[in-house]
Structures are given as structure tokens and as C-alpha cells.
Amino acid sequence: MKNQELLSEINSICEKAKIASRKVAALSQFQKNNILKAMADAIEAEKDIILKENNSDIDLALKKGLSLPMIERLKLDEKRINSIANSIRELIKLEDPVGKVLSSIIRPNGLKIEKISVPIGVITIIYESRPNVTVDSASLCLKAGNAVILRGGSEAYKTNMALLHCINRAGLEAGLPEGAIQSAPQNREAVKILLKMNKYIDLVIPRGGENLIKTVVEHSTIPVIKHYKGVCHVYVDKEADLKMAENIIINAKCQRPGVCNAIETLLIHRDIAETFVPIIAEALIKNGVELRGDCEFLKFVPSAIPATEEDWFAEYLNLTLAVRIVPDIQTAIEHINYYGSQHSDCIVSEDQNAASIFLNQVDSAVVYHNASTRFTDGGEFGMGAEIGISTDKLHARGPMGLQELNTYKYIVFGNGQCRK
């Protein structure tokens, strides 16, 4: 497709989305839930078509030689399809975030100023691989009253299209405004054009690896909320309950190493290194973890690989862990603030004072005292579904649920007030 055609196609998608966004914003909770129910039913009813398209994607992925973990993330089966449909049904149960009075004051001049939650408008989500993100993003944006333009990875193209056709067909029949859920052309140039559509699009959420996020941040003239990598840490303080520390570290590293709230680096206070390092190293190795350490750690665990500067920045997403021995809590905090991704970090300590310093000074979305970083999750936080975990500081930080997919406006009621 020529660039001019692509531009005009994307322009038309964005215009439609903007018009649809006004209509979606005006839907009642009842109407939105009806549409969601129709979508969930349709996904289950059309599972054969979806699985067929998914098989095509997988065949192509195998031919292209994609890695096994990537193919695993791409693959759907009956159980996964049911789980996608059930996620929509769970969403139906959640409270509508739109139209809440967040605050209300009456000024001395009699003006009543209400701050009200309202949908953001048009949201673009750019993501990779997992096809469930397609349906999760579409249904969450709808429930929060937004129109959405989705741009998934090319490796899941046919699956994503099948899912989108399915929920759009069922949704439109149940009252979904046309243009409320759309996809952008599967074309590299298309993303760059899309990212300049700040006239129509109110927010871009990129979910994925370093390159995806970099491209979006560099090209976007639209506000971006990054769902970036999770370089999470556990710091074991000198006053830690060592059994608790072991449990938390094993949970945070091994329970599900491929997710963003798993830890990548362990920091241990020097004063307890001699006692604790042999115990934790053995436990980690027993769980299949490959250890990379600084010089001090290597003295205790000579079999570990020497860690390089890149290791401290690394999001392994597998059973690899970097370990550093630190002389004090300040060094731990500075390490986390410098090398981390401001996602989730934990101190294990019985010393309330040390904990308080850590919780205050670590500049991350979620900071833990004596609990696993794996709890950074919309469900675990009691929000219900989440669109992802924001590693940005503005608007939404940490798990981003329905509430964070809304903004606010002020409505001011007067009886003729003029400013003096």
C-alpha cells in the first residue's frame, strides 16, 4: 500500500474511533454489560474458527523458527478460549467506573464544583504475541467507556483478526457503536502514522519489550503510558527473618519467572551474607535457577557466573537471577533506583525503621515490606481485571484497572455567577 493510502486509511479509522468514543461514553452500565455478554458467548460459539486461524499462525511461526516460549504464548486451545470468554464475564461483575462524583465542593460564591470520572476517549494499545490481550483490552476499554484501536503482533495476526471479527459481530448486534473496537493495519509504517494521530487518539499504551516501547516513545505525539519491563528486586536486610526471606525469594523468582512482577535481582546485606548466601543459593539452585553474582557473592558460590553491568539491568523472564552483596541499605536503595524499572521491589526485614526508609526512598510503583513482588497485579490488588502494569509515573502507576482507564472533568453549577 502506498503511504498516502495508508495515511488516509488510518485517518479514517481514527475519525471513526473518535465518533464512536462519544457514543461508547454515553452507554449505560446495563448496555455495556449486555454487549460484553454477547461477546463472551460468541467467543465460545465460534471457537472452531478461532482455533483454525490460531493454527495458521502457529504453522507460520514454526516455519519462521520462532522460539518455543513465544509459540507457547501464541497458542490457543479450548481451555484458553473458555478462559478468555470467562474473563469477559468476570468484567461484567465489576462496577462501572464512569460518572462517579470524585469530589464536590460549594464555593463561597455559591458555585458547586463537581469532579466527575469520565472515559478517556480513544485509546490505542500496541502489544505483542498473546492473543488474549486482544479481547482483554477491547473489553476493558469498552467497560470503561472508551473506543479502542488495537495493534497486535504480526505473529498472532490471524488469531487476533478472528477474535476481533467475532466480538465485533456479536457486539454490534447487541448495541456496540460502530468503530468502537478497531484494529490498525498490520504494517510497520502504520504504527508510526498512528502515533502522530494526537488529534483523535487520547492515549497510547504500549505493552511489550524494550524495542517496542522505545519506538512508541520516540514517535508518539500522543500521551503514552508505558507498560515496560519489570526489573524487580528483593533486598534482604541484616535484620531479616531468613526463613521468610527464602520463601519470598523462591516465590518471587520461581513461581512464574516469565512475568513482569517476578524478580531479576537479589540484594543481600553483607552482615548476613555468610549465613544466608549458602542457604538461599542451595534453595535457588535446587529450583533450577542459574545464578550470576558480584565478586563477593562468587566467593560464597564459586559455581555462579560473574555478573556484568548488563545483568543488573536485565529482565531475564526466565530462571536466571543476579545477586549482589551490599554493604548497607542505602546501597540497596541506590541500586534499585538506578538499575530497576520502577516496577515492584521488596525489603525483607524485621527492623521497622529500615523498612520505612526503604519504602519511602525506593522510587517504584509498588514497594513491599515482607511480601512477594508477585502480588503486583490488578486481581491481587482487588481491582479486578487490569490492562497491564504501568511503569510510568503519571496518571496511572502500577496495576491499571477500569478506574485508571478513566480521567475526570469538572462540572460547575451556577446561577449566573460572574468573576469580580
Next chain:
Amino acid sequence: MKNQELLSEINSICEKAKIASRKVAALSQFQKNNILKAMADAIEAEKDIILKENNSDIDLALKKGLSLPMIERLKLDEKRINSIANSIRELIKLEDPVGKVLSSIIRPNGLKIEKISVPIGVITIIYESRPNVTVDSASLCLKAGNAVILRGGSEAYKTNMALLHCINRAGLEAGLPEGAIQSAPQNREAVKILLKMNKYIDLVIPRGGENLIKTVVEHSTIPVIKHYKGVCHVYVDKEADLKMAENIIINAKCQRPGVCNAIETLLIHRDIAETFVPIIAEALIKNGVELRGDCEFLKFVPSAIPATEEDWFAEYLNLTLAVRIVPDIQTAIEHINYYGSQHSDCIVSEDQNAASIFLNQVDSAVVYHNASTRFTDGGEFGMGAEIGISTDKLHARGPMGLQELNTYKYIVFGNGQCRK
């Protein structure tokens, strides 16, 4: 200065700001207020130096042939300097926004999840002309626990530097962390380099005209909250109290036409045009307003200038008003959403149903029923001081005060919880 030198200079400013931001965040309310008091006193004590530098700026501006309104905005006198100092003293009285528990829940597994307000970090403010913005921005950012990098307009360079030296010297003596308030080099290239410093800077706030905002949005890899133009509207519904409408329109247009919350366009329902247009046209003309109208308006007021497409987008910032006769409320709403800047818009109507449609469907930061748009202001909203009016939708919308100069983080307290 060569580019490499400039880059390294800006890098060093940003690094310093990052380090300072951690220290500012840790200051107590008492410490911050002491620093602010010292700054206010110093501005009054050093007013002769500041006025001398301001005179140099004005001499240069006159030589360069800057417009009289621009020179007027640039000019300081004893009264204005006292008012700058007093703004700081007012700020001291406001509540500290940092460290508030915004919500707190205990999960079934015993985890206590607190959402706490925290400073944003390093904020860059890019602005034009008025030198009071220098001190207002610095003091607001400080009170909210942030470090700030300021970049004012070249026409106010000497005045801004004098003010910054003054508040920094007095601030540092009173305990201000070094690097908490800095300025960026006065160089066009410097802004572009600064806008790529997303490693250090958490937020950019551009305050100014179209070109400034465009440059920032195009080049920034840092999140931006735009303080863009105010193309504000009053819509007079067919059920309006016409005397009230007249008062609101005159107030919103004429009381201070050079500010962003003054109206630029008036929309009048066709059904009342014959009665209302002659009245309001006479009142506006009597107040010195130049009228530009659509064909229908021109039939009633033949002396008005025909409005072009550009007029509907225009932020005049002077006594010019565009007027359009609309067939219904939907046309008024669509006009505002299309041509407006999502700042402040008003409906005058006695019909609650019409008002409710307008308030819901107009997609602006502040929507008014029967009150002047001139109330969009931090002080009028009861926030105290404001850094400006956000025309963006994310994080902060409308008046942006101390609370909006904070973000939040989650602090999670456990006793060894691991995820199942």
C-alpha cells in the same frame, strides 16, 4: 557552545536535579515552608537588583520592537515584586500534598495495600514571557516535593536569572538541596536536548502558544502535560435567562480578555436569535468588542466582520469575539468539541435537561452551567496556587495545583505472604 558541550552541560543539570529530587521529596513541611519564607523575604530585599535586570530586558525588548502587550507582561515594578513574594507566602499556608494515604485496603491474605501521594520527581517547565512564572513554578514544585528545571523565554532572560539567583541563594541558606531549582541554557538547541532526557526528567509542562507546544510535543520523549490555548465558548440555549446570558458573556469576554479562560466564541440558539442578538451585540460593541459572525449573525448585525474557518479555531486573547447561530444544542456541542481546545465551556439555560446533555457531552476540562468560564482557576476552585491549566486529559485536567504536582505509589505491608 558546541553540541557536545551543550549535551554534557544539560546531562549534568539533569543528573543534579535527579539527585536533588530525592532530597526534596524527603523534606518535611516545616523545612519546605522555612525555605519558602526565606525566598519570599529575599525577593523583597533584592528588589533593586531584580528591577535593574528587568530594565535591561525591557530596553532590549524595545530595541527589538516587541509588541506593547508583550512588554507590559514582561515589566516588573515594586508592586509586582511584592506580589510575587506574597504568592510564596500564600503558598506556605497551603497544606503539604506529600505523603497522604489516598486509599488503604486489607486483602483477604492479610496484605495491607496503601496508596500514598508522592512527589513526581524532576519537572521541567518551559514557558514564555511573564517573569512571575519563574518564581511561581519554582515555589510550587518545591512545596510539592519536586526538583525543577526552568526554561523561560529569552526576552525575560536577565529578569529570570536575577529571580533564580535570589531564591536559590536564600533557599540554599535555609536548607534547599543543591540542584533542586535550576535553569536550562538559553539556547534553542538546549530545549531539544532537554526533551530527550527521559532518563532523568519525569514530566515536562509547556506553558505557551501553539509553536511552543508543538515543538515540545514533537520532540519530547518525556511525558508532557500541555497548558495549551483556551478556545472557550458560551452557548446560549433557547431556554436561557437572557439577562443572565448577557452578564455571563460580558464577564467571560471582557473582564480580562488576555487570559486563557476568557471566551473566544459565542454560540446562540436560532430560536432566540431575533430577540437576543441585537441586545448582546449592542452590549458587546459598547464594551469595545469586535464581532465576527457567520451569515445568520451578519443578517442581524451587518456591521460585523464575516467569520472564516480560522476564526472558529482562534484564541484571540483580545476584545474579538466570533459568533455563530446554531439550529440546536447538538450543533453547539459538536462545534465546541471540534473547534474548541477542551478548556472551559458554558451553557446558559433554564432547561435542566438541555444543561445535562451539554455537561455530559462537551469533552472539556471544565464545563459550566449558568456561570462564567472565568472561574477556571486554581484559586477560584479552592486549590490555592496553580501551576497552570492543563488542557490534556491524563493525570491532571483543568487547574493544576499542588495535588496534581504529586503522583502516587503503592506501599504493601506483609508478614511473609507468597503468591499461590
